[in-house]
Amino acid sequence: MSFIPTLSPLTVVVIPFVGALAIALAHQHPKLRDGLGWLASIAFFIAVAGHIGPTLSGQGATQTLSELLPGVSIAFAVEPLGLLFALIGASLWLVATLYAQSYMKSLNYPHLARFFACYAIALGAAAGIAFSENLLTLFIFYEILTLSTYPLVTHSGSEEARRGGRIYLFYLLASSIGLLLPAIIWVYAATGTLDFQSGGILGDHIAPHWIPVLVGLFAFGIGKAALMPMHKWLPAAMVAPAPVSALLHAVAVVKAGVFTILKVAIFVFGIDVLLATGAGVWVAWVAAFTIVSASLVALRLDDLKARLAYSTVAQLSYVIVGAMIATPLAAIGAVMQLAMHAVAKITLFFSAGAIQVASGRKKIKEFDGLGRVMPYTFTFMTIGILSIIGLPLFGGMWAKWYLLMGSLSAEQWIVAGALMLSSLLNILYLLIIPIRGFFAPAADGVPTEGLHEAPMAQRVAMGITATACVVLFFFPEPLFELAKGLVS
Amino acid sequence: MMDVVLSYFNYWVVILLMMIGFYGVIAHGNMDKKLMALGLFQTSVFILFISAGKVIGGATPVIRDGVSVFSNPLPHVLILTAIVVGVATTAVGLALAVRINEAYGTIEDDLIGDPSHEPEEP
């Protein structure tokens, strides 16, 4: 991709911020505002894509801005994992822009300039997290991401939204300041550095019996990864409009969480150290518990977005499991899950939003027969669900496969059992939705006459992500190679 | 025993004055009385300094023939400064008391109460 110029990492990160400013300034001109939204997302995508060539050839760009503390700078370094995260964010932002502009107008939301500006800032913060060269830089963008998504969660301004927003802010800030920050300072106090280095930086600086504690501080402190009991913010955030749930709470924010966990596991602790000491195993058990119990909770929820939120909680813990078991296969599975789940889950949230736009319905029990009216939406939803369950022909299978193999090879029977149980539960609580939609007769009091498909733009957006789920099944090699490169 | 009392005579005076002053500052609600007590409190410290400068058998510190032992003049000079400070403090305090009397109609601390509980003026 040498024909695309490679911009400095800072420039890449700044593009969405500049875009946000431009969008905010254009608040009185809806056309211009939408155009700027497109411009920012396209420019951002190209800028991120420009890093693919150099990074894969092992010459990822680095950039140091200012030395904040002795040995700790605000600095960027592009490496394959970060680039993958940034690419997921950038490409899905394009699709989400298509979807969001249609969605927000269909439902007549006010203050769209503020909405799209914060949306862009969130993506910029995600890119900052992706390109961080050290823990402190990562932490800064992590907090920017939290703060910039708060106005999005409370966008409707209703009392319910504000209550959700308070829970959102409380959980994310409390966990990051209360646990993650002390963990970072601990690392700094012990090692004198916060740089991400392959093989980890801890070395012998921290006594072995303390490492599980430190792992715990990170795992629970990174609240965005939604490990129980830090998961409460995610269902609370579902008061946000669907595009926010789709891109941010299925991709940017939650993936920032698990990405950080992966980053910490690989570059701070070192996969080999984790594997050798088994320091992360107890967290893997917590994650296994999270997977099963979140699935059980999801079973009982009737609100589609709430059910999807708990499904996300469960799916995120797959990544944590992979990072904490730390066998090479499991780690590869974790990296693949990062991408596969993003594509699949955004499809599901898109379809949830599309159903709401087309029919005004949110409860699953009101979906009976709706699939026959909205065949596209429900078909794409089915594809997303099958990918999440991990069936062949859909990308999600690869992630599940490697995770399962990894936990079996580490002889983590409990974890492996949890993974398999979760797939079964997935069928029960996710696949049942389109089945009812297609085959059940319309329920009393919620007729399907007079309803029609979601707007074209939303269908196209869903179609793209659903197609991606299938494509990733047939062409997983680039992902696999990247993951392997990280682990070995 | 008597020796101890007598040889530290000046210190006993200092302590007595200081305690009277300190008690007065705390116990009195009237601002003028508070300021008087504060003055007493400060004065005790002046005496502490000055009495420390006295050298037994020493003469006034003016160089002249036939005198070789002088009292230490430095504490006097220091305390001169401190007295000026004390006078200034009393002056500021009294000025404030006058203004408080104008604003509240009393200088009894107990009658005025905590200013933070006072309702906002329009």
Next chain:
Amino acid sequence: MTLAQWMPFIVLVPMITSGLVALLPGRNLPWLMTFLAATASTGLSLWVLFGIDAEPLRYAFGNWPPPIGIEYRVDAANAWVAFIVSGIAMAALLWGRVSVHQEIPERQNIFYALFLLALAGLLGITLTGDAFNVFVFLEISSLSTYALIAFGHDRRGLLAAFRYLIMGTIGATFILIGIGFLYMMTGTLNMADLAERIPAVADTNAVRAGFAFIIVGLGLKLALLPLHLWLPNAYAFAPNVITVFLAGTATKVALYVMLRFIYTVFGGDYSFGAVPLATLLMILAIAGMVVGSWVAMFEPNLKRLLAYSSVAQVGYLVLGVSLVSLIGLTATFVHLFNHALMKAALFMALGTVMYRTGSARIEAFYGVGRQMPWTMTAFALAGLSLIGVPTTAGFISKWYLILAAMEAGLAWLVVLILITSFMAVYYIWRVIEAAWFKPAQTDAQGATKVFREAPLALLIPLWIMVALNFYFGLETSLSLGAAEQAAQALLGAFK
């Protein structure tokens, strides 16, 4: 002239100008002279700060060689504090011109003369190397501060000033007693000289008593819990420009003097070895952090809220001292600067809102966020610095403090620092919620009160302060470098 000869002018310029300002007519001329004097002091102290090397700068007044004469003795520690004090004075004045027009319509020349006198006093305390001179300058600054607090049109300021006068005078007299004991035992008042002579008589009750009197007296000036009672009302009911100035300077200088006595005069070995000062300071610091933050969480008057927050911040400062390490002391010195930045910005923001609404009660802030967005955004950003969010100056302070606590192996202290940070989140959030999420106030007829955005003359200095909070959160070489040098200068003095 050499740098050492220029150095006394840091104090002399504001002192001499103050007499001049008292004679100037009108409103703008006194302000201009005051501002120029503060700028000159800032420039000079910055010059000194950069010009200083291993040896302290010394200047003997009247050519009387120390220990007979009074000597100014400046190392990295005082230069840093002097820069903070004069810099905050400059910033407060820059912001305060319009605010003073509103709060003190008449006799501004006297007001500014007193301001300069207070500034000269604080700078004098900072630079002098003579223990008695500390007392004199302390009283100069205190007396003018009492008058300044009472200068506004709020009658509660009078009471606050009077009570501060009583407590402040007791504190200063305690210091005087302490100095008296030291003089009796050693026969000298020069700090460096005292440091040489004290070890010989260290093991006497008189020196111990002197130490205790000085620490308690300074603790009062520092508003260290439980000696903090004067501070909330003094801050709350003073004219806003004075609150900005005091919040950034007065307690800082008291802390500096305390450190000077602890490390230079008595020596760290004596202070922390022969006397259990570290434990005592740590207990009081923690009490200050917790109590100050706790009261701030429920305080309805926002100026008092920030004042109680200052009590908590003094706790942080003293906590760094009580850890008795280079990192701890660095944390204290860097927080000295950062706290001055954040509190000045916060009080400026409050003052800017009060310029329009006239009240510091939280009800008066309802809906102000939508009516004065620039001012309240500035408040929110400065609040982030107070909380210690990364990229702000406050984060650097917290980072060093936590690092020092970890180095000392006190994990519970880290937890405590974080808990008090959460309390700060809460009380800042209360203001944000009032400003943005509450419906605007209505007057007696039920019509919504409308406040215009504040004038640029207030907004620009406010935003400069906010920007500095972020600048020093990202570019730390000046603040951290100076703080570390200051800490080393003090620690070096006791080795």
